[in-house]
Amino acid sequence: MVSLAEGFGFNTNLFETNILNLAVVLPLVFSLGKDTLTSILDTRREKILNSLRSADDRFKQAQLELDAAKSELALAAEKVKDIQSEGQKTMDALRLEETKRYEELHQRFDDLKEETVRLEEEKVVNTFRQQLISVAFEKAIEGIRSKMDDKLQRKYIKAKIALMNSSL
Numbered sequence: 001m002v003s004l005a006e007g008f009g010f011n012t013n014l015f016e017t018n019i020l021n022l023a024v025v026l027p028l029v030f031s032l033g034k035d036t037l038t039s040i041l042d043t044r045r046e047k048i049l050n051s052l053r054s055a056d057d058r059f060k061q062a063q064l065e066l067d068a069a070k071s072e073l074a075l076a077a078e079k080v081k082d083i084q085s086e087g088q089k090t091m092d093a094l095r096l097e098e099t100k101r102y103e104e105l106h107q108r109f110d111d112l113k114e115e116t117v118r119l120e121e122e123k124v125v126n127t128f129r130q131q132l133i134s135v136a137f138e139k140a141i142e143g144i145r146s147k148m149d150d151k152l153q154r155k156y157i158k159a160k161i162a163l164m165n166s167s168l
Helices: 019-147 150-167
Strands: none
Touching: none
């Protein structure tokens, strides 16, 4: 408690403070603090509102970018399908071309095989003919030699000379 000799002052001990001191101090604190607190709260509210507006703007911008990205993705997916379709067509054409070439090559091989067999047969036949002619010629010469005597040889020579004279 404050004695009269000490004068006027604030009692800082809350338990000893009387209601009158509190009644004077509290409205003063509320009055001064209210403007400051109101100003701080208004500033805080404006910052929060600005942050919300900014977040909303960023959200709208992100949504627009997302929509654009989805559109680009859809276009890319269509291009992928087109490329796959073209690739499939190309693969089918290449397979068809490969099959066609294989068949042509197989046909050519069969033709060459047949031609080779035919040529070999012809070669064998010609060889056989040559051997047959050689054997026949040798037998003919042998037969002529065995039957030819001097008289027959002179007659043959005269016939040849006569043949030669007639052709000149």
